Amino acid sequence: MLDLAWHKTPLLIQKLLPSLRWRENPEKKTIYLTFDDGPIPELTPKILQILSTHNAVATFFCVGDNISKHPEIFKQVVSAGHTVGNHTYNHVKGWKLNSQDYLENIDLCQAKIDELSNPNKKIFRPPYGQIKPSQANKLKRSGFKIIMWDVLSKDYETNLNHEKALNAIINATRSGSIIVFHDNIKAQNNVLTLLPLYINHFKKKGFKFESL
DSSP states (O other), rough: OOOOSSOOOOOHHHHOTTTTTTBOOSSSSEEEEEEEEETTTTHHHHHHHHHTTHHHHHHHEEHHHHHHHHHHHHHHOOOOOOOEEEEEEEEEOOSOOOOOHHHHHHHHHHHHHHHOOOOOEEEEEGGGGOHHHHHHHHHHHTTEBBOOSSEEEETOTOOOHHHHHHHHHHHOOOOOOOEEOOOOOGHHHHHHHHHHHHHHHHHHHTTTEEOO
16 A cells, blocks of 8 residues: 655656646646645635635635535635535545445535536545545546645644644645645644745745646
């Protein structure tokens, strides 16, 4: 099994799995902010405010159960112009489920996304980065683009040193990087601290922040 819990996803892993999207438009001075696990009322609106302040657009990979519980927050994400993606209905691990159960869970989430928005694309990120080749192949055949990441903020770590983490993700970022933050309770303090500092750093260097 692959360990994907590095700040910088090793290039070897990216090359071994080229059908998964790790980076986007490397020729452009653009960074792709992504947020996993929401939407939740305690944090997602605060992230939306930070993004609005900095004129940054992002992609939110949403858990279907959270969409069902907080449809008004989901609609805020959509109305703010951000892209929404599928993160399964119950945040399940692909390595632990058979393909039928895993794909059914993804379909439940997609049905909720389609009900409350009008997506022009189907994008999916596997929780924990865990997905079997058979599951990935079936998803791609059904029209999904599978988005992984080039940079991981590790904002879910409870004892994260903000200065070290900020330096690590800044050093790991390059043109076209897809970076993962989280809009879940565990990450709240870390993401609210790191996100504006990270955006400010790259704005000063002329980078733009776009959605996938």
